[in-house]
Amino acid sequence: MRQFVIVGHEVPTTPDIPLDDLPGAGRLDLLCRSVGAAVFLSHGIRESVRVHLVCGDAYTVRFDTANLRHLHPDERNVAARIRDAFAERESAIGHQPADVSPGVDILRMDFEATVDRLAREGPIVQLHEDGSPLADETPPEDPVFVLSDHRDFTDAEREVLADVADRRVRVGPEVLHADHAITVAHNWLDTGGYTSY
Amino acid sequence: MRQFVIVGHEVPTTPDIPLDDLPGAGRLDLLCRSVGAAVFLSHGIRESVRVHLVCGDAYTVRFDTANLRHLHPDERNVAARIRDAFAERESAIGHQPADVSPGVDILRMDFEATVDRLAREGPIVQLHEDGSPLADETPPEDPVFVLSDHRDFTDAEREVLADVADRRVRVGPEVLHADHAITVAHNWLDTGGYTSY
Numbered sequence: 001m002r003q004f005v006i007v008g009h010e011v012p013t014t015p016d017i018p019l020d021d022l023p024g025a026g027r028l029d030l031l032c033r034s035v036g037a038a039v040f041l042s043h044g045i046r047e048s049v050r051v052h053l054v055c056g057d058a059y060t061v062r063f064d065t066a067n068l069r070h071l072h073p074d075e076r077n078v079a080a081r082i083r084d085a086f087a088e089r090e091s092a093i094g095h096q097p098a099d100v101s102p103g104v105d106i107l108r109m110d111f112e113a114t115v116d117r118l119a120r121e122g123p124i125v126q127l128h129e130d131g132s133p134l135a136d137e138t139p140p141e142d143p144v145f146v147l148s149d150h151r152d153f154t155d156a157e158r159e160v161l162a163d164v165a166d167r168r169v170r171v172g173p174e175v176l177h178a179d180h181a182i183t184v185a186h187n188w189l190d191t192g193g194y195t196s197y
Numbered sequence: 198m199r200q201f202v203i204v205g206h207e208v209p210t211t212p213d214i215p216l217d218d219l220p221g222a223g224r225l226d227l228l229c230r231s232v233g234a235a236v237f238l239s240h241g242i243r244e245s246v247r248v249h250l251v252c253g254d255a256y257t258v259r260f261d262t263a264n265l266r267h268l269h270p271d272e273r274n275v276a277a278r279i280r281d282a283f284a285e286r287e288s289a290i291g292h293q294p295a296d297v298s299p300g301v302d303i304l305r306m307d308f309e310a311t312v313d314r315l316a317r318e319g320p321i322v323q324l325h326e327d328g329s330p331l332a333d334e335t336p337p338e339d340p341v342f343v344l345s346d347h348r349d350f351t352d353a354e355r356e357v358l359a360d361v362a363d364r365r366v367r368v369g370p371e372v373l374h375a376d377h378a379i380t381v382a383h384n385w386l387d388t389g390g391y392t393s394y
Contacts, residue, residue: 023269195332
């Protein structure tokens with residue numbers, strides 16, 4: 001299992017998302033591309049991947065490739081699924097998820113709760129410019145990568161990560177968009193740390 | 198200089214592109230994400246990158262980061278720029294480009310003409326599932342990566358590449374979308390072949 005947590009700091013959490021203006025919706029375009037980078041291969045969907053979009057530090061929208069159906073990689077299609085999730089948000093009570101569509105659900109969980117729960121499922125890997133080079137690290141089992149959107153992690157999020165992060169890694173000398181960093185992380189895992197093609 | 202050629206087999210070459218249905222426009226969404234993967238860093242535009250979108254084997258739309266302005270990474274924004282290019286296509290005469298906007302122009306050039314011209318500027322690197330593993334290769338100077346969209350290269354395109362390709366490389370055991378392959382190629386070059394972070 002590979003899991004990716006992406007923090008959307010400014011995305012609205014209501015279903016009135018303007019599909020014609022995803023950048024104006026708190027850079028939802030970036031979150032949509034991140035979902036695509038996490039779940040798609042060229043002609044299909046990856047096995048055993050879960051994506052957790054933490055939105056407005058209040059709700060987490062999850063995509064699980066074990067059950068995902070009819071999702072297309074264009075931003076608008078993914079955004080429509082996220083909009084559907086927010087339409088169900090009032091059904092998410094406590095930490096019980098509300099179903100949205102096959103493979104998609106929504107939870108009333110903030111960043112700390114989401115990451116704390118996932119830390120029990122695998123090592124938390126923080127992408128960080130001061131981290132170890134990916135190529136020097138051995139790919140872990142069941143990694144949970146945590147990334148931020150166009151904004152940096154807040155101080156509070158950094159504190160959470162300081163407590164739970166198993167390791168910090170760096171994808172390269174350039175700072176990449178979250179979706180591109182996810183692609184690099186997948187490729188690193190796909191190749192067993194750049195050893196197996 | 199890093200250059201990327203992406204072949205769009207089914208994209209329309211007229212300016213009536215439906216911005217609300219990019220997948221329906223010959224999977225233009227994929228070409229737009231490919232442009233984004235090629236030109237953007239997290240908080241800016243890469244230096245010395247050119248993207249060549251070969252559309253319908255008739256026109257080539259070029260993005261040059263030396264002059265690119267006001268481009269945003271969301272698919273719709275990139276698609277609008279491509280639409281603007283097709284609106285200028287009748288001004289592209291012979292192999293002279295027609296200007297579209299800063300850093301964007303369009304040429305009346307098919308795949309073979311585009312690749313033949315670029316082969317004089319740097320080694321043609323074909324992404325191919327039978328190629329050498331990226332990690333075993335030394336990053337070349339001024340590479341020109343050639344990728345296909347959601348369809349495979351045609352027999353005619355393969356013949357062109359058989360003549361001009363300097364090397365074939367493989368990004369991993371999984372077959373990736375063109376935009377994801379571009380991200381992997383950039384990361385390989387950024388890190389000097391996974392050695393320099």
